[in-house]
Amino acid sequence: MIELSNVTKNYGNKTALKGISLFVKKGEILGLLGPNGAGKSTTMRIITGYMPPTSGKVRVAGYDIVKQAVAAKRFIGYLPENPPLYNDMTVKDFVTFSAELKGFKGKEKYSRVEKVMEEVGVSHVKNRLISHISRGYRQRVGLAQALVGEPEVLILDEPTVGLDPQQIIEIRQLIKNLAGKRTVILSSHILPEVSSLCHRVAIINKGRLIAEDTPENLSNALMGHQEISMQVKGPEEDVLLSLQNTPGVESVSINSSGKDISDFRVTAEKDRDIREELFFAMAAKGFAILEMKSSKMSLEEIFLELVTEEDAVFASPKEDDKS
Numbered sequence: 001m002i003e004l005s006n007v008t009k010n011y012g013n014k015t016a017l018k019g020i021s022l023f024v025k026k027g028e029i030l031g032l033l034g035p036n037g038a039g040k041s042t043t044m045r046i047i048t049g050y051m052p053p054t055s056g057k058v059r060v061a062g063y064d065i066v067k068q069a070v071a072a073k074r075f076i077g078y079l080p081e082n083p084p085l086y087n088d089m090t091v092k093d094f095v096t097f098s099a100e101l102k103g104f105k106g107k108e109k110y111s112r113v114e115k116v117m118e119e120v121g122v123s124h125v126k127n128r129l130i131s132h133i134s135r136g137y138r139q140r141v142g143l144a145q146a147l148v149g150e151p152e153v154l155i156l157d158e159p160t161v162g163l164d165p166q167q168i169i170e171i172r173q174l175i176k177n178l179a180g181k182r183t184v185i186l187s188s189h190i191l192p193e194v195s196s197l198c199h200r201v202a203i204i205n206k207g208r209l210i211a212e213d214t215p216e217n218l219s220n221a222l223m224g225h226q227e228i229s230m231q232v233k234g235p236e237e238d239v240l241l242s243l244q245n246t247p248g249v250e251s252v253s254i255n256s257s258g259k260d261i262s263d264f265r266v267t268a269e270k271d272r273d274i275r276e277e278l279f280f281a282m283a284a285k286g287f288a289i290l291e292m293k294s295s296k297m298s299l300e301e302i303f304l305e306l307v308t309e310e311d312a313v314f315a316s317p318k319e320d321d322k323s
């Protein structure tokens with residue numbers, strides 16, 4: 001549905017995007033994750049046709065966003081980071097104005113405005129001035145403006161930034177509900193937001209795409225060596241020997257010793273999940289596993305690892321500008 005090929009953007013002599021390639025399937029929610037200044041807003045402005053790339057191509061529903069801008073933009077609803085809302089308009093007047101800008105008239109305009117206000121939950125404040133509603137409601141009005149053309153693609157730039165915790169929960173839930181059959185790209189620098197809302201995550205750092213996968217696969221791929229902490233009942237030396245001889249085990253250390261219960265830390269060979277082997281090996285010897293926990297990197301740790309390492313462990317195969 002959305003395809004970026006080798007997109008580069010220069011602001012004067014500053015390169016903000018360096019060869020970004022991405023593909024977003026119909027119905028997918030993609031999270032664009034990156035620290036401040038990584039290039040998320042620039043990517044979104046280019047996808048929405050708000051500004052052209054310096055080089056590379058963007059297609060939305062098969063249309064080139066530069067050469068077939070009118071056709072491509074019909075598919076897109078865009079919520080910028082700071083949506084331009086007119087404070088002295090009422091909610092309803094502003095949404096109506098947004099519908100008029102999209103070319104709707106008469107009955108159709110009226111019914112779309114009512115429907116979208118209902119969808120984003122602002123019908124009960126429709127006669128209030130925008131300057132008199134909360135930041136959370138203003139964000140809903142911004143969403144109404146993005147949705148009024150019933151777009152198949154929604155581009156949301158940091159949709160929860162500046163909201164209080166309760167408003168954040170509400171807007172996230174609203175986005176989940178709105179996503180439905182739509183294709184969504186949302187940017188964020190908040191990891192739990194991306195992992196809870198998105199099917200796939202693209203991590204951008206310093207204008208480059210450094211990783212792209214499901215939150216789960218990112219975690220698994222970067223896990224490398226699985227580490228397991230175990231508490232086992234049995235003679236310590238015998239348990240240790242038995243753990244060391246279990247297929248797939250690379251090393252074992254003793255974390256704490258007890259009279260007949262000890263804590264061990266077991267490291268597996270790369271890319272192996274050895275929990276079942278450990279279970280059967282201990283059972284065969286009659287040693288009781290009282291606790292077993294596999295350590296898994298959180299998305300937060302992965303993100304930090306990726307953005308702090310210059311040579312990312314996990315580079316996108318589609319990225320071909322590595323200079």
Ligand SMILES: Nc1ncnc2c1ncn2[C@@H]1O[C@H](COP(=O)(O)OP(=O)(O)OP(=O)(O)O)[C@@H](O)[C@H]1O
Nearest residue numbers: 011014015016034035036037038039040041042043
């Ligand atoms: N109009 C502009 N002129 C010059 N440089 C710009 C312009 N807009 C963005 N930049 C620079 O391009 C880089 C990417 O900015 P961008 O706004 O896309 O990042 P971002 O990931 O969205 O960050 P933020 O969350 O802080 O907005 C930054 O270094 C920024 O300073």
